[in-house]
Amino acid sequence: QTVVTQEPSFSVSPGGKVTLTCGLSSGSVSTSYYPSWYQQTPGHTPRTLIYSTNTRSSGVPDRFSGSILGNKAALTITGAQAEDECDYYCALYMGSGIWVFGGGTKLTVL
Amino acid sequence: EVQLVQSGAEVKKPGESLKISCKGSGYSFSTYWIAWVRQMPGKGLEWMGIIYPGDSDTRYSPSFQGQVTISVDKSITTAYLQWSSLKASDTAMYYCARQDPYGLYYFDNWGRGTLVTVSS
Numbered sequence: 001q002t003v004v005t006q007e008p009s010f011s012v013s014p015g016g017k018v019t020l021t022c023g024l025s026s027g028s029v030s031t032s033y034y035p036s037w038y039q040q041t042p043g044h045t046p047r048t049l050i051y052s053t054n055t056r057s058s059g060v061p062d063r064f065s066g067s068i069l070g071n072k073a074a075l076t077i078t079g080a081q082a083e084d085e086c087d088y089y090c091a092l093y094m095g096s097g098i099w100v101f102g103g104g105t106k107l108t109v110l
Numbered sequence: 111e112v113q114l115v116q117s118g119a120e121v122k123k124p125g126e127s128l129k130i131s132c133k134g135s136g137y138s139f140s141t142y143w144i145a146w147v148r149q150m151p152g153k154g155l156e157w158m159g160i161i162y163p164g165d166s167d168t169r170y171s172p173s174f175q176g177q178v179t180i181s182v183d184k185s186i187t188t189a190y191l192q193w194s195s196l197k198a199s200d201t202a203m204y205y206c207a208r209q210d211p212y213g214l215y216y217f218d219n220w221g222r223g224t225l226v227t228v229s230s
Binding site (some may be wrong): 104 | 147173
């Protein structure tokens with residue numbers, strides 16, 4: 001079964017830059033997987049941040065950006081703010097109507 | 111305004127059955143896939159399966175195939191997730207989410223979730 005990998009946790013200083021990644025247990029992530037990213041504050045509904053690798057969802061600040069870095073999808077936050085401290089999930093479309101979420105990254109801003 | 115309104119929290123005993131719902135409004139319900147996503151306490155998001163209301167075409171994650179049933183009643187723009195025999199390990203928050211219909215493959219709207227607690 002396909003496993004989508006994310007860093008369990010990451011830290012960034014306020015105002016700093018951080019890149020979270022989304023990989024596959026076997027193979028490389030490409031744009032063909034349509035990587036998307038979701039932000040979730042504990043106890044709240046997920047919020048869509050990025051779709052189709054690098055398109056920001058409506059209302060998402062431009063400090064969030066998506067890309068492919070090497071063999072992984074990446075979410076970069078440039079100029080991290082305190083309110084960015086939460087969980088981030090990537091999702092990959094595997095084809096044939098099947099999706100897989102990554103395990104999530106808990107981001108700390110300190 | 112697009113809305114996915116989920117049914118309220120449930121408390122059930124092991125072995126009981128349950129059906130939770132997700133009512134879509136503000137858009138053409140039949141033309142958007144609706145997914146179900148599980149989040150166990152303190153854990154991450156898990157994609158369970160997805161249904162196309164137009165023809166009830168349904169896909170399941172291998173992890174959830176045979177464990178749950180996803181269905182839809184497009185006449186009342188509502189998707190369902192059901193269990194025939196709940197286990198304590200089914201305790202989780204369950205979200206429905208709408209998939210973008212334009213081939214961009216992402217979830218563009220989410221319900222607020224239904225908390226299911228299974229305890230004896």
